[in-house]
Amino acid sequence: MVSLRLLQINNLSLEGKFLPDELKWLQWRGCPLEGIPLDTLPRELAVLDLSNGRKIKSLPGLERHK
Numbered sequence: 001m002v003s004l005r006l007l008q009i010n011n012l013s014l015e016g017k018f019l020p021d022e023l024k025w026l027q028w029r030g031c032p033l034e035g036i037p038l039d040t041l042p043r044e045l046a047v048l049d050l051s052n053g054r055k056i057k058s059l060p061g062l063e064r065h066k
Helices: none
Strands: 006-010 025-029 047-049
Touching: none
Parallel strands: 006 025, 025 047
Antiparallel strands: none
16 A cells, blocks of 8 residues: 555444555545544545544544634
């Protein structure tokens, strides 16, 4: 998966760090997780689409700026 830039996953449960750091777009519809620590995501990720991820409650590491 060296040249993988876009990954689309639908309703799949995955464990462990499996995403290459060069990944720029992750679309994970129906993500079953309650939270995704941002430090586990690829460092070059520009788009994170968790459409229909109804269980997502938090993205640890994401701070709100007021």
